[in-house]
Amino acid sequence: MRKILVSGLITGFISGVLLLLVSAYVESSAGIEIMTLLLNVDFIFDRSPGLFLEIVFHLMISVILAIILKWLYVDKPHLYMPGLVTVWVVVTLLYFVLSSLSVQNLELNGYIGFALWMIFHIGYLQALHLMFRLGF
Numbered sequence: 001m002r003k004i005l006v007s008g009l010i011t012g013f014i015s016g017v018l019l020l021l022v023s024a025y026v027e028s029s030a031g032i033e034i035m036t037l038l039l040n041v042d043f044i045f046d047r048s049p050g051l052f053l054e055i056v057f058h059l060m061i062s063v064i065l066a067i068i069l070k071w072l073y074v075d076k077p078h079l080y081m082p083g084l085v086t087v088w089v090v091v092t093l094l095y096f097v098l099s100s101l102s103v104q105n106l107e108l109n110g111y112i113g114f115a116l117w118m119i120f121h122i123g124y125l126q127a128l129h130l131m132f133r134l135g136f
Contacts, residue, residue: 004074008067011136015127016062020055022120032113033106034120043101066128073132084125091121 023035039054048054065087072080095117099106108114 004070005067007132007136008070009063011070011128011131012063012066013059014131015066015124016059018127019062019120019124020058022123026116031107032109032116034108034113034116036104037095037098037102037106037108037113037117040098040102040106042103062124069128070132084129088121088125092118 020035020038023038027033027035039051039058041054041057042048049057069080069083069087072083095114099108
């Protein structure tokens, strides 16, 4: 179990940071506020907790997902692929939930923002899977 926790910590952190960096690049270059949506927790607090805590929350979720998926990968391989698909579906639905709950008005460019959100999260899950296969 310790190996799964360590692996989930490492892979979740790396893939979460990659997702954050790609989202930040798109937001800074194209103005599509994918990173802002990714880090959006303003509906939970009376005011924004600040960028640092938003990133910490994002990385905590990424590590938790990585630990669960690594556990499935190692101990329940027959449930691993359904687990990946389930995570992707939930994350896809979170696009609509987070954008509707957001206190601030986000510029997501309609279908473009949604497509980028889906593609980036597929990349996130692929990064996790690749690291699992490489033995991380």
